[in-house]
Amino acid sequence: MNNKITSVVAGATKENFREEVLAGLSQSPRQLPYKFFYDELGAQLFQQICDLPEYYVTRTEIEILRLHGADMAKAIGPQIELIGLGTGAGTKTRILLEELHDPAVYVPIDISKEQLEKSSARFREMFPALQVLPVWVDYLEPFELPLPRRLSSRTVIYFPGSTIGNFEPETASEFLARLVDLAGDGGGLLIGVDLQKDRDVLERAYNDAAGVTAQFNKNLLVRANRELGADFDLNRWQHHAIYNSTEGRIEIYLISDNEQTVHIGAREFQFRAGEEILTEYSYKHTIAGFIDLARQAGFHFEQVWTDGARWFGVFYFTVAN
Numbered sequence: 390m391n392n393k394i395t396s397v398v399a400g401a402t403k404e405n406f407r408e409e410v411l412a413g414l415s416q417s418p419r420q421l422p423y424k425f426f427y428d429e430l431g432a433q434l435f436q437q438i439c440d441l442p443e444y445y446v447t448r449t450e451i452e453i454l455r456l457h458g459a460d461m462a463k464a465i466g467p468q469i470e471l472i473g474l475g476t477g478a479g480t481k482t483r484i485l486l487e488e489l490h491d492p493a494v495y496v497p498i499d500i501s502k503e504q505l506e507k508s509s510a511r512f513r514e515m516f517p518a519l520q521v522l523p524v525w526v527d528y529l530e531p532f533e534l535p536l537p538r539r540l541s542s543r544t545v546i547y548f549p550g551s552t553i554g555n556f557e558p559e560t561a562s563e564f565l566a567r568l569v570d571l572a573g574d575g576g577g578l579l580i581g582v583d584l585q586k587d588r589d590v591l592e593r594a595y596n597d598a599a600g601v602t603a604q605f606n607k608n609l610l611v612r613a614n615r616e617l618g619a620d621f622d623l624n625r626w627q628h629h630a631i632y633n634s635t636e637g638r639i640e641i642y643l644i645s646d647n648e649q650t651v652h653i654g655a656r657e658f659q660f661r662a663g664e665e666i667l668t669e670y671s672y673k674h675t676i677a678g679f680i681d682l683a684r685q686a687g688f689h690f691e692q693v694w695t696d697g698a699r700w701f702g703v704f705y706f707t708v709a710n
């Protein structure tokens with residue numbers, strides 16, 4: 390196996406982008422799938438979000454990794470194959486890899502091709518003994534793993550950034566069950582999960598004063614205009630994020646500020662003033678609730694590390710032999 394990017398089912402092609410945008414806008418209520426946020430500009434904007442003062446998520450998860458990375462490495466064990474799911478720029482994975490004992494193989498899996506190429510090149514330089522085998526796929530679709538050259542003791546999946554929060558509970562449970570199979574007998578899952586907290590903290594994090602999250606959200610429309618020849622007028626759409634405490638989730642919308650018509654190729658979509666397009670959910674879990682969810686999927690709970698305020702949790706689960 391060489392070190393080129395393996396693409397089993399291509400990440401985000403123009404065809405599946407068109408298909409999913411048309412399907413999402415034809416639904417009621419209307420939706421645009423969050424996985425298409427991450428083109429080159431979207432990935433850069435997400436990096437800026439991570440540095441915003443209001444966005445505690447990344448900072449807190451990194452703090453937990455720095456404080457407890459050695460303990461995590463001990464729980465995980467030596468010579469593993471690490472599968473990174475949506476590890477993006479790889480800031481957290483780097484911290485983890487520096488703590489792990491002689492990791493054998495790293496398989497980053499991401500839908501964002503540019504980001505995957507850049508971060509894989511950096512990891513090869515930083516960790517010359519590690520075999521890096523990037524896979525450019527949409528992990529929601531079935532995919533195969535590349536065959537590593539180095540032998541490993543077990544497979545451990547790393548799924549940081551609370552991306553699991555984007556899934557509705559039933560889908561999260563199905564996805565976790567797929568991860569049980571992916572990790573295999575004796576494997577593990579290290580997963581970052583954002584926890585329930587004060588509404589103000591949450592709503593500020595997703596409605597930042599500098600407007601970067603709004604730009605990130607609207608980038609879906611920019612992308613549809615560029616790649617699908619759509620004619621969304623960006624000035625007529627507003628970003629809005631609210632915490633739905635009954636469901637325990639942040640809901641992110643694009644809101645039409647007036648009655649308007651949008652064209653995508655030959656298709657035409659009418660929007661009412663105030664009509665919403667849902668672009669993302671971000672579920673906030675409780676520690677006990679998340680352990681339950683993972684247990685139902687087939688994982689065995691080992692340990693959780695949190696920050697002092699218990700805003701974020703990094704959980705370690707294993708699969709029985």
Ligand SMILES: C[S@@+](CC[C@H](N)C(=O)[O-])C[C@H]1O[C@@H](n2cnc3c(N)ncnc32)[C@H](O)[C@@H]1O
Pocket residue numbers: 423424427435447474475476477478479481498499500501504526527528529548549550551552
């Ligand atoms: C919220 S970012 C988190 C990045 C990084 N894990 C972190 O914690 O900072 C989500 C990452 O997952 C990737 N991603 C989102 N949906 C995906 C999908 N369906 N398949 C593969 N990668 C996906 C994005 O490209 C992006 O790199």
